[in-house]
Amino acid sequence: MIIDINFIGLIIASIMASAVPLILASCGELITERSGVLNLGVEGMMIIGAISGFALMTVTGSLIIAIFGAMLAGVLISTIFAFLTQTLITNHVATGLALTIFGIGISAMIGKNFVGIPGKEFPVLFEGFKDTIPLLGPILFGHSIVFYFAFALPFITSYFLKKTKIGLIVRAVGDSPESASNQGINVRLVRYACILYGGAMSGLAGAYLSMIYTPQWIENMTGGRGWIALALVVFSTWNPIKILIGAMIFGGLTIIQFHMQAIGVRIPVQFLTALPYIVTIIVLVVISRDSRKIRLSTPSSLGKSFYKDN
Amino acid sequence: MNTNLKISNVTKIYPGCVANDNVSLEFNSGKIYALLGENGAGKSTLVKILSGVIIPDEGEIYLNENNLKLNSPSDAKKNDIGMVFQHFNLFETLSVFENLIIDSDEQRESLREKIDTIMKKYNFSIDLDIPVLNLSAGQKQKVEIIRCLIRSPKVLIMDEPTSVLTEQETSELFLSLKKFSEEGILIIYITHKLKEVMQLCDEVAVMRRGKLVSVSEIKNENIESLANKMVGQNLKTIKKKIAKTSSDQLIKITNLNFTSEDPFETNLIDINFSVNRGECLGIAGISGNGQSELFQVLSGEIISEKNSIEFNKNYIGDLNPQERREYLMAFSPEDRLEQAAIPQMKIFENVALNNFKSSNFFNNGLINENKIKEHSKKIISDFSVNTDNIELKSQFLSGGNLQKLIIGRELITSPDLLICFNPTWGLDVGAINYIHETLIKINEQNKSIILISTDTDELLKLSDKISVIHRGKLSKIMNTEEVTSEKLGILMGGAN
Numbered sequence: 001m002i003i004d005i006n007f008i009g010l011i012i013a014s015i016m017a018s019a020v021p022l023i024l025a026s027c028g029e030l031i032t033e034r035s036g037v038l039n040l041g042v043e044g045m046m047i048i049g050a051i052s053g054f055a056l057m058t059v060t061g062s063l064i065i066a067i068f069g070a071m072l073a074g075v076l077i078s079t080i081f082a083f084l085t086q087t088l089i090t091n092h093v094a095t096g097l098a099l100t101i102f103g104i105g106i107s108a109m110i111g112k113n114f115v116g117i118p119g120k121e122f123p124v125l126f127e128g129f130k131d132t133i134p135l136l137g138p139i140l141f142g143h144s145i146v147f148y149f150a151f152a153l154p155f156i157t158s159y160f161l162k163k164t165k166i167g168l169i170v171r172a173v174g175d176s177p178e179s180a181s182n183q184g185i186n187v188r189l190v191r192y193a194c195i196l197y198g199g200a201m202s203g204l205a206g207a208y209l210s211m212i213y214t215p216q217w218i219e220n221m222t223g224g225r226g227w228i229a230l231a232l233v234v235f236s237t238w239n240p241i242k243i244l245i246g247a248m249i250f251g252g253l254t255i256i257q258f259h260m261q262a263i264g265v266r267i268p269v270q271f272l273t274a275l276p277y278i279v280t281i282i283v284l285v286v287i288s289r290d291s292r293k294i295r296l297s298t299p300s301s302l303g304k305s306f307y308k309d310n
Numbered sequence: 311m312n313t314n315l316k317i318s319n320v321t322k323i324y325p326g327c328v329a330n331d332n333v334s335l336e337f338n339s340g341k342i343y344a345l346l347g348e349n350g351a352g353k354s355t356l357v358k359i360l361s362g363v364i365i366p367d368e369g370e371i372y373l374n375e376n377n378l379k380l381n382s383p384s385d386a387k388k389n390d391i392g393m394v395f396q397h398f399n400l401f402e403t404l405s406v407f408e409n410l411i412i413d414s415d416e417q418r419e420s421l422r423e424k425i426d427t428i429m430k431k432y433n434f435s436i437d438l439d440i441p442v443l444n445l446s447a448g449q450k451q452k453v454e455i456i457r458c459l460i461r462s463p464k465v466l467i468m469d470e471p472t473s474v475l476t477e478q479e480t481s482e483l484f485l486s487l488k489k490f491s492e493e494g495i496l497i498i499y500i501t502h503k504l505k506e507v508m509q510l511c512d513e514v515a516v517m518r519r520g521k522l523v524s525v526s527e528i529k530n531e532n533i534e535s536l537a538n539k540m541v542g543q544n545l546k547t548i549k550k551k552i553a554k555t556s557s558d559q560l561i562k563i564t565n566l567n568f569t570s571e572d573p574f575e576t577n578l579i580d581i582n583f584s585v586n587r588g589e590c591l592g593i594a595g596i597s598g599n600g601q602s603e604l605f606q607v608l609s610g611e612i613i614s615e616k617n618s619i620e621f622n623k624n625y626i627g628d629l630n631p632q633e634r635r636e637y638l639m640a641f642s643p644e645d646r647l648e649q650a651a652i653p654q655m656k657i658f659e660n661v662a663l664n665n666f667k668s669s670n671f672f673n674n675g676l677i678n679e680n681k682i683k684e685h686s687k688k689i690i691s692d693f694s695v696n697t698d699n700i701e702l703k704s705q706f707l708s709g710g711n712l713q714k715l716i717i718g719r720e721l722i723t724s725p726d727l728l729i730c731f732n733p734t735w736g737l738d739v740g741a742i743n744y745i746h747e748t749l750i751k752i753n754e755q756n757k758s759i760i761l762i763s764t765d766t767d768e769l770l771k772l773s774d775k776i777s778v779i780h781r782g783k784l785s786k787i788m789n790t791e792e793v794t795s796e797k798l799g800i801l802m803g804g805a806n
Contacts, residue, residue: 165411165412168404168408168412169412171401171404171408172401172404172408172412175401175402175403175404176399176400176401176402178399179398179399179400179401180401181383182361182363182383182395183399183412183413184362184382184383184384184387184413185412185413291571291572291573292573295403295572295573295574296441296443297403298403300402300403
């Protein structure tokens with residue numbers, strides 16, 4: 001069998017495409033967690049983003065409104081989380097779980113009217129260059145703007161955290177909200193902002209699924225990707241670049257095991273389906289072994305409520 | 311330029327406690343002021359009001375005749391009031407430089423230059439690019455001081471700054487503070503250590519139970535007069551009788567090592583010592599040099615090799631704390647509310663926690679509540695814990711009462727060995743005296759103590775033998791009579 005080199009390019013491109021929603025949601029959650037907030041509602045925020053994007057696209061016909069609307073929907077639902085955990089000081093874990101259940105429920109309710117409606121084609125960039133370079137052409141060109149944004153995001157996030165003042169403040173708040181507050185930093189405000197940003201990115205990840213990746217609405221279409229995104233954040237030890245690696249491995253193995261099943265490799269299907277989860281975790285654990293570095297990048301106050309005593 | 315800071319009629323009331331009761335004070339630059347008081351006297355509340363962390367219910371603060379409205383820490387900073395907190399306000403995982411730049415509006419390069427100038431001027435040497443968690447306590451404090459100095463403050467407040475420092479670091483700090491004072495910075499020094507007040511300060515204000523008791527010049531005071539003002543009564547001094555020498559060995563530690571994966575912990579390297587019956591072995595050191603790990607290894611929270619700990623002719627290195635208790639060991643950890651007692655549980659429930667097998671607190675898996683309550687009442691009366699409500703949640707006990715309860719809980723089973731870690735940490739003078747008396751009594755009953763403490767005076771007072779722990783290594787064991795606090799200070803700093 002002769003495999004066309006461009007075919008390999010296409011497979012790699014499809015792996016990258018499947019990694020996009022994971023990267024977006026993980027990088028958003030990473031910022032949230034770096035500020036010390038554990039938001040387990042990623043799955044819920046993603047599915048809200050997915051239905052909002054799809055519904056707005058169908059109703060208004062405008063892709064721009066749909067994309068930004070999905071992000072706004074993510075922001076709105078994360079505002080509920082922020083209000084509960086930061087203002088009413090509820091438990092992060094319980095509130096996050098509730099958010100996911102809420103998101104899945106309400107998206108199914110709104111989505112009833114959108115089942116079976118075909119999506120719209122999302123414009124891609126640099127389509128003409130696709131055939132100019134073998135192998136690299138299909139990898140680099142002919143993708144949506146969201147795709148390019150997703151692959152730039154880990155680097156932007158890394159730069160933001162390491163090099164900017166606001167990034168430093170986010171890390172400081174996650175390290176010790178008490179110290180930050182005594183330094184005159186408004187901890188609550190910083191955490192609100194980080195939660196809302198995480199919501200926007202999850203919303204965008206959801207919209208990517210329902211508008212670009214598989215342009216249609218199916219109930220529960222995020223299919224656990226929110227949980228994978230959460231796991232990626234932890235196993236990458238809060239490092240955006242490792243999130244990128246983890247998302248690629250996960251996406252890669254998901255695609256490859258489909259092909260293996262199709263070819264009829266004699267390995268139990270259950271094992272193949274489980275493979276991406278197992279390998280991703282093993283790889284991330286191995287590349288993040290250094291316990292000193294883990295200590296330095298783990299937000300010390302993660303998941304703990306901050307009370308200001310006055 | 312002279313700085314004048316005036317506190318006028320400040321009152322702060324918490325539910326059930328008046329933290330500051332109509333306090334008025336006046337400070338002028340060129341002098342170093344001590345604010346002296348026991349724990350809970352209200353001095354920390356007062357300085358937190360000055361630094362904008364707490365907003366007073368009533369009262370005004372004037373800096374050079376200007377009425378300050380301090381609603382947040384940034385207001386204090388804007389008004390040139392700098393504060394070094396007792397518990398450092400540093401971000402452990404960020405680098406030193408990141409810690410410093412975070413509340414500065416300056417550019418990286420110009421800030422770096424400024425920090426370098428400050429460090430040169432005061433002879434500080436700290437690597438700016440390593441994470442704060444790698445610094446010693448003394449260095450962390452210097453980072454805090456640099457953070458204040460960057461803003462060229464008019465007022466610098468130091469809250470219990472020496473609690474984590476060695477003698478040498480303390481004298482370095484005092485030199486720096488004197489230099490700051492000469493340069494016109496008004497210094498307010500909060501402490502409960504009388505010696506330091508006499509050594510460093512020009513004027514002293516004493517607080518007791520939220521009220522200002524006296525303001526006087528140091529030259530008119532001495533340690534006893536200040537102590538009596540602080541406590542409000544005359545204190546008896548306690549002293550240990552020279553112990554009769556016993557050669558009956560109770561516990562022996564041989565070649566004990568502990569290697570941790572956690573970068574926040576210290577490795578223990580080749581620990582060897584033994585304690586005889588009726589003896590108190592003191593282990594001195596600056597906090598963070600392996601004391602906590604040593605305590606955990608001795609108590610069985612960390613299991614070690616079976617043969618490394620020999621207790622009463624049994625090898626017990628691989629036993630857990632509960633099993634070690636069966637061999638008549640008892641433990642009083644440093645952290646009263648997290649390790650020793652469970653804050654949300656009632657007094658009698660906490661009493662039941664360390665007595666599993668040898669007591670009859672439990673019948674067939676059921677709790678024998680009456681028995682436990684009876685037992686708890688006995689502890690409360692025997693060890694003068696100041697409450698009669700054994701249903702009270704432990705978190706509502708004061709530090710002193712909680713410590714008495716814990717020591718009482720441990721001692722009522724009459725153990726052969728008590729291992730305590732900073733037993734008087736943060737307690738007021740009265741409670742400290744009580745604990746010290748109790749510990750001396752244990753030795754008189756021919757029972758042994760291992761006292762791990764960061765308080766040198768306490769160690770010199772109570773121990774028969776002393777060793778110093780530094781970076782996980784023990785120094786040789788010395789007889790207390792041969793040791794001075796200066797000598798300990800040198801060993802604590804790592805010299806031989």
